[in-house]
Each structure stands twice: as C-alpha cells, then as structure tokens.
Amino acid sequence: MSPLLLSLHPRTTLHDEQGLLTAHHRWGRTTLGPHTPPLAEALHALVAGPTAIHGMADRLRATARRAGLPPEPQLALLHGSLERLAHSVRRHATTGSRRLATAEPLAPEAAPRPGPAPAPDTPLTLDRAAHLRLVDDRLALESPRSRFRLRLEDPRVATLLALLARPASRAELAGRCGDLTEDAVAAVLSLLYSTGFAHPADDAGHDGTGHPAGHDGTGHPAGHDGTGHGDAGHGGAGLPPGWTFHELLAYDGSRAGPRDRPYGPVFPLRATEPPAPPVAPPPDGRVIPLSRPDLDRLSREDRPFTDVLESRTSRRAYGEHPLTIEQLAEFLYRAARVRTLLGAHPEDDRPYAITSRPYPSAGSAYELELYAAVHRCHGLARGLYHYDPLGHTLTALPGGPEAVDRLLREAAAATGGAPPPDVHLTLVSRVKRLSWKYAAHAYALTLKNTGVLLQTLCLVATAMGLSGCPVGGGDSETPVRAFDLAPYTEIPVGAFLLGSAPTPR
Known part of the structure; x- marks a missing residue:
C-alpha cells in the first residue's frame, strides 16, 4: 500500500447535475467537469475512504478504456477536480x-x-x-x-x-x-x-x-x-x-x-444555561447613593466635543486637593450608567435582556463592570467599592488598606512610577455575557469593548477637567484577590486611573 492516501471529507457528496459532475461540500458546491464514468468512479472511491492516488489513476485509465474514452483527458479532469476540491481533500x-x-x-x-x-x-x-x-x-x-x-x-x-x-x-x-x-x-x-x-x-x-x-x-x-x-x-x-x-x-x-x-452569534450556551443578567446584582455591603448630574446643564455648559477630543491626553499628575465624591459620581454617571433596560425579545432573535449605556458594546451585552480602589476622595472613605450602573450607587467591599495599596503599586509600575491616583478603577468582564451568544471570539470582543470604555472614560475625564490615564496591563491576580472575583468568570481586562487635576501655574 502507498504510504500516502487521499480521501474526500465525509460530508462531501457527488451529483450529476445536467451532465456535469458537481460536488456538494462543507463550503458550498463545486462543478468539476463532465459527468463521465471514469471521473465519477474515481471521486466516489475517494468519498468511500482513503485511496492511493496512483492506484486510482490506474483504475481510471482502465475504466476510460472500457468506456471508449481516451484516458489522459480523464486523468487531467481528475487532477483538476482534486485541485478544485483541495479544501475537502484529506491526506493520510x-x-x-x-x-x-x-x-x-x-x-x-x-x-x-x-x-x-x-x-x-x-x-x-x-x-x-x-x-x-x-x-x-x-x-x-x-x-x-x-x-x-x-x-x-x-x-x-x-x-x-x-x-x-x-x-x-x-x-x-x-x-x-x-x-x-x-x-x-x-x-x-x-x-x-x-x-x-x-x-x-x-x-x-x-x-x-x-x-x-x-x-x-x-x-x-x-x-x-x-x-x-x-x-x-x-x-x-x-x-x-x-x-x-x-x-x-x-x-x-x-x-x-x-x-x-462555531463562530459568531450562534448562542452556543443557549440550550444549556440561561443568559447572565444584563446588570450584575450588586454585592452585599453598605450602599452609598451617588448624586446625579444635570445633563441638560452639562449639554449647555460643557466644552465643545472637538476641544475635548483634541485636548485628550493621558495625565498621570494629580492636584493637591483630592477628587470629591460629587466629581466621582458625575464621572461614573456620564461614562458608565445604565440609561435604559430592555427585556428579552426572542421573536427578534434576541433571547436575552439588554441595556443601553453611554458607550457601545458588542451585542449590547455590556459585560464590563467597574470596581474602584479609592485612595483619596473627599466624602468617601479609603477602600474598595463596586459601581452599580443601574442604581448609580457604590457598594463598599471587604478588603483592608493593603488591598488598595497593592492596586496602587500596580498602577505605579504600569505608569513608570507616577504618583498614586485618587481612584484606581478596574474594568472587569463578566465574559459569559458574551460567550453565551458569541462562539470562538468572546474574549476578543471583550477586549474591544474594553478599549471603547477606556476611551469613553478618557473623554469624560477630559470634559470634566480631571486627570485620567488608561492602563492596559498589570497582574490579573491582584484585582482577582482584591475584589474576590470568580476565576475565568469575572476577568480583569483593564484599568483607569482618575484624580483631580493639578492647579495650572
């Protein structure tokens, strides 16, 4: 037996379509040439199982002679068919x-x-x-x-x-x-x-x-x-x-x-588990209501968008006076709150509830959560917090000063030894919100969503006259331990450093 054999993928079928031999395969259909007995017999042998190409060529010549056909054109048809079916030919x-x-x-x-x-x-x-x-x-x-x-x-x-x-x-x-x-x-x-x-x-x-x-x-x-x-x-x-x-x-x-x-929006987990909720339930802990800014006033008084966009820059220096809780509340409201909550719509192939927020998200999944390590903020104690974008509140989390210090050290390492920010925000992905719908590239999508949210945080900080700096790297275990995240279910994907701006000289 030849050490190299060929076969056609098992899902390949051959058909006589108006005198033309046509292969139906995983990628569609391919017309191979005239439906002649030698060519059809040779390709059917490949569908049946691994076959030595030299032995198949010998049989094709014999079949062609019996059919009264010149063998060489049939052999050329076979080689041409194998080239056109390269995407379905298995080699052994x-x-x-x-x-x-x-x-x-x-x-x-x-x-x-x-x-x-x-x-x-x-x-x-x-x-x-x-x-x-x-x-x-x-x-x-x-x-x-x-x-x-x-x-x-x-x-x-x-x-x-x-x-x-x-x-x-x-x-x-x-x-x-x-x-x-x-x-x-x-x-x-x-x-x-x-x-x-x-x-x-x-x-x-x-x-x-x-x-x-x-x-x-x-x-x-x-x-x-x-x-x-x-x-x-x-x-x-x-x-x-x-x-x-x-x-x-x-x-x-x-x-x-x-x-x-599987790839794309194929809902790979639809048959085995329900979708994750559109907004994560707030963790247990003391709830701190946040003030809501007057968006009508801001729309009148804000800096022009082009000015905000052109002046945006990463700022790693902070003011003498700390950020205030009112500024933090406005920042979170403008960048990350839930604007609307919509229920599932199975008839429109949307079998899961969605939200609308100030930034776009793949499939309106909005899988990203914001966790805060507060270093200094007037009106808010130093510590760890979770932001609830639906209720626009902070929940105080367990974790002593050492957890805040570890996150600040991460920030310093990522920013070349810059001073600690007033607030270190960790972006955490509830990645199953995406993988429930999207197969093969949920993690890639959450990274793209992370970039979108980081840019939104940058622009809001610039519009408010605050110092802000996105951070893409860091040790994933530090926030997992600090915020007690579920491994591979709640994954850190980025960070944002926020603080008051230095007083211009």
Missing part, C-alpha cells in the same frame, strides 16, 4: 495497513503547498507557531499559519514532531524514530511539508532556531494577509517579525479562522 500518511496521521483542511481557502517536496537530505524543522492539543480525545497538530489540522493516529508521530524541534533530515529522523521505516517517515514529512507545518531549515531568514523567517519581498511577512494564510507555504518556520506565538494564536482565534468551530 500510512505504514503498511496502519494509519499514522491525517491532515484535514479546515477552511475553504485551504490548499497544499505548491511545488515538489524537499529532497530527502534537506533538513526540515517544525513551524514555530505549531502546537499540539487534544481534539476529540486525540492529539492534533495545529498552527494559526496553516488551514489544516494534522491528527496523530499513531503515537510514534509525536516522537517525530519532538525531533523536528531542531532541523533534521529524513534519514536522521528515521534513525531516531524507533521502528518507523524511512518510507513511513517520508510520508509523515510530506504531510507536514505540504500542509505548512514543516519547512526547510535553510529558508531565507531562518536559521533553525526560531528566529524570524522570510518575507514576501514587499516588507511584509510571507502570505497575502500578513500571517501566512494565503496557502500552506508561507516562508520559513520562524514567526512573522513582531509577533509572539500567543499573540498570533489570539489573533487567529478572534477571526473566523478554521471553519470547523
């Missing part, structure tokens, strides 16, 4: 009757790397974005730079992958992979190379150590969109310049990416 590396690994395309643009495989003595190395994870109780190799998934169907393939952490030739790998023959190693390497998981170690700009690899000649990383998604061949093994593995993976996860996973 085998040894004897045992399957070693299967490469499955994950997107309609998936296509194997063009050109011949490297020579046997060419050292290959693993793509620096490749990683193993469990998929359906089996290890699978994935990479944000490949639109294929390689399923490991024999544990010996994992040994081969480990050896490819450093450049190695086919003969070297065969000598170190136990009882895998060189032909079997060659089949796996061919699979890895054609699907973009392995690269020649001497590719331009790559030295086999994971340093940045080749470009496309325009100053951009190889691949038409900057991440190598054009096809399975995208330069060398190194990561694109300026990218880390985790950022590349996060970027890929925030887009449609591999199409075998």
Whole structure:
C-alpha cells in the first residue's frame, strides 16, 4: 500500500447535475467537469475512504478504456477536480495497513503547498507557531499559519514532531524514530511539508532556531494577509517579525479562522444555561447613593466635543486637593450608567435582556463592570467599592488598606512610577455575557469593548477637567484577590486611573 492516501471529507457528496459532475461540500458546491464514468468512479472511491492516488489513476485509465474514452483527458479532469476540491481533500500518511496521521483542511481557502517536496537530505524543522492539543480525545497538530489540522493516529508521530524541534533530515529522523521505516517517515514529512507545518531549515531568514523567517519581498511577512494564510507555504518556520506565538494564536482565534468551530452569534450556551443578567446584582455591603448630574446643564455648559477630543491626553499628575465624591459620581454617571433596560425579545432573535449605556458594546451585552480602589476622595472613605450602573450607587467591599495599596503599586509600575491616583478603577468582564451568544471570539470582543470604555472614560475625564490615564496591563491576580472575583468568570481586562487635576501655574 502507498504510504500516502487521499480521501474526500465525509460530508462531501457527488451529483450529476445536467451532465456535469458537481460536488456538494462543507463550503458550498463545486462543478468539476463532465459527468463521465471514469471521473465519477474515481471521486466516489475517494468519498468511500482513503485511496492511493496512483492506484486510482490506474483504475481510471482502465475504466476510460472500457468506456471508449481516451484516458489522459480523464486523468487531467481528475487532477483538476482534486485541485478544485483541495479544501475537502484529506491526506493520510500510512505504514503498511496502519494509519499514522491525517491532515484535514479546515477552511475553504485551504490548499497544499505548491511545488515538489524537499529532497530527502534537506533538513526540515517544525513551524514555530505549531502546537499540539487534544481534539476529540486525540492529539492534533495545529498552527494559526496553516488551514489544516494534522491528527496523530499513531503515537510514534509525536516522537517525530519532538525531533523536528531542531532541523533534521529524513534519514536522521528515521534513525531516531524507533521502528518507523524511512518510507513511513517520508510520508509523515510530506504531510507536514505540504500542509505548512514543516519547512526547510535553510529558508531565507531562518536559521533553525526560531528566529524570524522570510518575507514576501514587499516588507511584509510571507502570505497575502500578513500571517501566512494565503496557502500552506508561507516562508520559513520562524514567526512573522513582531509577533509572539500567543499573540498570533489570539489573533487567529478572534477571526473566523478554521471553519470547523462555531463562530459568531450562534448562542452556543443557549440550550444549556440561561443568559447572565444584563446588570450584575450588586454585592452585599453598605450602599452609598451617588448624586446625579444635570445633563441638560452639562449639554449647555460643557466644552465643545472637538476641544475635548483634541485636548485628550493621558495625565498621570494629580492636584493637591483630592477628587470629591460629587466629581466621582458625575464621572461614573456620564461614562458608565445604565440609561435604559430592555427585556428579552426572542421573536427578534434576541433571547436575552439588554441595556443601553453611554458607550457601545458588542451585542449590547455590556459585560464590563467597574470596581474602584479609592485612595483619596473627599466624602468617601479609603477602600474598595463596586459601581452599580443601574442604581448609580457604590457598594463598599471587604478588603483592608493593603488591598488598595497593592492596586496602587500596580498602577505605579504600569505608569513608570507616577504618583498614586485618587481612584484606581478596574474594568472587569463578566465574559459569559458574551460567550453565551458569541462562539470562538468572546474574549476578543471583550477586549474591544474594553478599549471603547477606556476611551469613553478618557473623554469624560477630559470634559470634566480631571486627570485620567488608561492602563492596559498589570497582574490579573491582584484585582482577582482584591475584589474576590470568580476565576475565568469575572476577568480583569483593564484599568483607569482618575484624580483631580493639578492647579495650572
């Protein structure tokens, strides 16, 4: 048996549509050519299961002769059909009757790397974005730079992958992979190379150590969109310049990416649990009502929007006199209060209640909560608080001065040792408000919502003549401990430093 076999994805079906052979597949339908017995028989064999391409070609020639058709045009039709169905062709590396690994395309643009495989003595190395994870109780190799998934169907393939952490030739790998023959190693390497998981170690700009690899000649990383998604061949093994593995993976996860996973507003948790409430219930504790500003007066007296926008800047210096509770109340009301609360509307495909607030939010989910560590604020004791945007109140939380100090130290570290703000606001995402509706990219959406809210906080602080500074980093565990947040359910995603402005000289 040939060590490399092909098959069509099980969800592929073939049809005779007005004399044309048409494939219906996960991504739609593709017309392949005239519906002739040789072509139909060959492709039906691929639907039935893994088939050696050389054996299939021999059978196609025999079928063509029996049908009185010239074999070579039929063979050209077959190769053309396989090219057009590249997004649905699975490739299998085998040894004897045992399957070693299967490469499955994950997107309609998936296509194997063009050109011949490297020579046997060419050292290959693993793509620096490749990683193993469990998929359906089996290890699978994935990479944000490949639109294929390689399923490991024999544990010996994992040994081969480990050896490819450093450049190695086919003969070297065969000598170190136990009882895998060189032909079997060659089949796996061919699979890895054609699907973009392995690269020649001497590719331009790559030295086999994971340093940045080749470009496309325009100053951009190889691949038409900057991440190598054009096809399975995208330069060398190194990561694109300026990218880390985790950022590349996060970027890929925030887009449609591999199409075998749910993506978009598909309500993945709708059948198993109710949506989180549109406004988080206030925690237990002493409730502090906040004053409400006169918006009509503010609309008349506020600085013009263009002036606010053009003068916005991060200010890390604070006035001699502290922020007042009235200023904090106005700031929170203008930036983050609930303006309206609307119930669920299942008939409009909105099976969850929503709110309206002064800033936009994906799906009107408004998953972000504001927690405050008050350092100095006239009319409000030093301590930790939660803001209720519906009732426009603060709730005092447990936690001594040391919790406030820890958050202030985080702020100082993030702002180059700037003095402590009057109030340190932590933005916390109730991420399930998003993941109940959106699959695959809820975390990416909450980061975008965080940016929107931070900009709103900046503009309101500028309009009010206060000092404000957004903070994007920090230790996630510090606010989790300070505010007693539920891990992976309430996640810190940003911070904002607020205080009175220094008196102009």
